[in-house]
Each structure stands twice: as structure tokens, then as C-alpha cells.
Amino acid sequence: MSDEFDYYEVLGVDRNASVDDIKRAYRKRAMQYHPDRNPGNAEAEKRFKQCAEAYEVLGDAEKKSRYDQYGRAGLRGSPMHDFSHADAGDIFDMFRDVFGMGDLFGFGEGQHSRGPARGQSLRAMVQIRLREVATGATRTLEVKRLELCSTCGGSGAKAGTKPVQCKMCGGQGKVQRGGGFFRMITECPQCGGRGTVIADPCPDCRGHGRRPQRKTIEVSIPPGIHSGQQIRLSGQGDAGEPGGPRGDLFVVIDVADDPMFERDGNNLFCRVPIGFAQAALGGDVEVPTLTGPYTLTLSAGTQSGEVIRLSGKGLPDLHGHRSGDILVQVIVEVPRKLTSRQKELLREYAESEGKSVLPERKGFLERLAKYFANGGKQ
Numbered sequence: 218m219s220d221e222f223d224y225y226e227v228l229g230v231d232r233n234a235s236v237d238d239i240k241r242a243y244r245k246r247a248m249q250y251h252p253d254r255n256p257g258n259a260e261a262e263k264r265f266k267q268c269a270e271a272y273e274v275l276g277d278a279e280k281k282s283r284y285d286q287y288g289r290a291g292l293r294g295s296p297m298h299d300f301s302h303a304d305a306g307d308i309f310d311m312f313r314d315v316f317g318m319g320d321l322f323g324f325g326e327g328q329h330s331r332g333p334a335r336g337q338s339l340r341a342m343v344q345i346r347l348r349e350v351a352t353g354a355t356r357t358l359e360v361k362r363l364e365l366c367s368t369c370g371g372s373g374a375k376a377g378t379k380p381v382q383c384k385m386c387g388g389q390g391k392v393q394r395g396g397g398f399f400r401m402i403t404e405c406p407q408c409g410g411r412g413t414v415i416a417d418p419c420p421d422c423r424g425h426g427r428r429p430q431r432k433t434i435e436v437s438i439p440p441g442i443h444s445g446q447q448i449r450l451s452g453q454g455d456a457g458e459p460g461g462p463r464g465d466l467f468v469v470i471d472v473a474d475d476p477m478f479e480r481d482g483n484n485l486f487c488r489v490p491i492g493f494a495q496a497a498l499g500g501d502v503e504v505p506t507l508t509g510p511y512t513l514t515l516s517a518g519t520q521s522g523e524v525i526r527l528s529g530k531g532l533p534d535l536h537g538h539r540s541g542d543i544l545v546q547v548i549v550e551v552p553r554k555l556t557s558r559q560k561e562l563l564r565e566y567a568e569s570e571g572k573s574v575l576p577e578r579k580g581f582l583e584r585l586a587k588y589f590a591n592g593g594k595q
């Protein structure tokens with residue numbers, strides 16, 4: 218394990234955070250410090266790995282409870298990943314559930330068949346706006362991926378020539394090492410297990426059989442997606458060896474912060490300042506939604522901090538369950554500057570208020586009187 222740091226601090230959650238909160242916090246930070254977004258930034262990479270380590274512990278009920286009781290010492294003997302040597306892709310793969318893989322997009326790596334090697338899977342990152350989470354979106358990506366060389370058809374041999382049998386292994390692809398008792402069969406180092414070598418390489422791919430090429434790929438992003446989730450485009454990664462399957466392309470979604478709304482699952486939270494006269498008298502106030510302004514009718518006597526729920530006006534659910542809500546928190550703003558006319562009106566109001574004390578104020582005044590009567594005790 219790397220140097221000491223507090224797992225809760227690294228994820229920015231408190232000790233009572235729920236499993237979902239921890240998962241969400243990790244997802245957010247993993248995106249923030251992802252090496253693709255912070256190229257060459259060693260500090261970000263360090264944080265990225267610390268977050269993974271923290272999530273491995275706090276995301277697991279048993280490890281979390283041991284950490285809560287005994288700190289790191291409690292984790293001795295628990296199986297842990299070594300994140301300091303893992304790359305970002307590996308880390309994403311370790312926590313598939315956090316990044317939403319497997320549940321919707323039929324994530325499933327595998328097929329370790331013995332035939333020609335499969336192409337590498339690639340990863341691309343796409344940023345969308347919150348508004349696009351509501352509607353879904355399409356993006357055109359330009360991806361650099363390996364394609365079979367059209368000159369040699371992927372063989373790597375110059376036109377008119379063919380790969381020749383490997384001399385070291387006699388075409389077996391495997392060699393025996395050591396002698397007597399300890400014989401080991403390993404992949405032939407000369408031909409890499411293919412059994413053939415290229416004597417006269419194709420000039421276009423220099424014998425590799427594949428060449429990097431730019432491809433334009435369209436990805437459609439479903440409504441309701443969350444930051445950190447991936448969309449798998451099957452067979453859109455690198456070409457495999459001739460006859461082998463292509464790799465996949467994973468598109469990691471990053472939802473940009475919105476200037477108006479904070480997202481919590483499928484709910485959207487927004488603060489709307491109103492004047493105190495408006496709060497007291499009630500009336501119509503315009504509030505934002507993702508599809509445009511919405512007129513909210515406040516009842517008379519709306520309190521500062523009150524939250525009004527606009528049912529079903531939040532984000533759609535990725536799995537087609539009910540949509541989220543918009544939660545509007547009304548903040549009553551007290552004016553800092555008044556005209557003399559306004560002051561006059563307010564003084565008049567204050568005088569009338571003196572005669573009829575508001576209920577909250579009344580309760581407070583009673584508590585205050587009792588407090589001083591008892592000399593500050595209870």
C-alpha cells in the first residue's frame with residue numbers, strides 16, 4: 218500500500234455516508250483525476266489511484282468496518298489490489314459496477330480462444346451537457362485504430378512473398394528450454410508463437426500487418442446516463458490478426474457540471490432567490506427546468522430554505538423507471554439597499570409587526586426569557 222492517507226478524506230465523504238454516496242463520490246473523483254483528462258499530471262494520477270484504493274476499502278462492508286475500527290492496521294491480511302502499478306484502464310475494469318458496466322450495455326470481455334489474436338480494445342472519453350442527459354445525444358468520434366494493411370492483407374509480407382517457416386521452432390511456435398529433468402515448453406521468442414517469420418516485410422506496414430488509421434465513429438448516448446458510465450461499441454476497436462476478432466471501443470461518458478442544477482441521481486437541485494415580500498405574499502415565480510422556464514406559484518408565507526418538488530421534471534431514468542424530480546429551494550433575499558420610500562413602508566410594517574408577534578419569534582422570545590431567568594442553565 219502507498220503512503221498514509223485517510224480514505225474518507227480522499228473520497229470527500231463522511232463516516233456515515235451510504236454505500237451509494239461512497240460509490241457516487243468515487244465515480245466523481247475517478248472522472249476528475251482520470252489520466253485521460255490530466256495528461257502528464259503526476260499529482261492527478263496519484264489521486265486517481267488513492268481514490269481507487271479508498272473505494273476498494275470503503276465500498277466493501279467488511280473492509281470498511283475493519284478500517285473504521287482499527288484504521289489501516291485492520292486491513293492487514295485482506296486481499297487488496299496494488300494500484301500503484303495498475304493503469305487507468307485496469308482500474309476501470311476492477312470496479313465495473315461503479316462505472317455502470319455490465320448492467321445495461323452487455324459488458325463482457327473474454328473469448329480467450331486460441332486462434333488469431335483479438336485486436337486491442339480502445340477507450341475514448343466524451344463530455345456531454347446535463348441537458349443532453351435528458352434527451353440523449355449522438356457524437357461523432359474520430360478514433361485512431363489499427364486496421365489490417367491493405368497492401369499485404371495483414372500478412373506483413375511484401376507483395377509476392379509469403380511468411381516463411383520459423384527456423385528456431387521449425388514452425389511449431391513453441392520451444393523447449395532446459396534439459397534433463399526440468400524441461401519447459403515456452404512460446405518461441407523468434408516468431409512469437411506464430412510458427413512463421415517475415416523474411417521480406419511489406420513496406421507499407423513494415424511487417425506488422427496492421428496500420429494505424431483514423432476512423433469516424435458515431436456513438437449514440439442513451440438518456441439518463443451518468444458520469445463515468447461506459448458504452449461499449451462492439452468490434453470498433455483495433456483489428457485483430459488476420460482472421461481474429463476486432464477489439465471493442467469503450468466510450469466513457471463525462472457529464473459536465475451545470476451552472477444551474479446540481480444532480481443527485483435522477484433528481485436535480487436548484488436554488489432560486491426571491492424577494493421577502495414575494496415570500497410573504499406568495500405569487501408566481503419563474504424557475505428553470507431542462508426544457509425551459511416554468512412558472513411556480515408560491516403560497517403566501519413561503520419560508521426561506523423551503524424546498525418545492527417539481528415531480529417528474531428531473532432526469533429520465535437510464536433503465537426506463539420513473540423520471541427524477543426537480544427540487545427548487547427558495548432562498549429569501551433581504552435587500553441591502555432601500556429607497557427612502559421603501560424604508561418608510563418597512564418602518565410602518567415593523568410597527569404593525571410589533572403588535573402581532575410571529576409564532577417562531579414568539580417561541581424564541583419565550584425561550585430567551587426563560588434562559589436568562591435561569592442564569593444561562595437549561
Ligand SMILES: [Zn+2]
Nearest residue numbers: 366369419422
Ligand atoms: Zn502490409
Ligand SMILES: [Zn+2]
Nearest residue numbers: 383386405408
Ligand atoms: Zn518460431
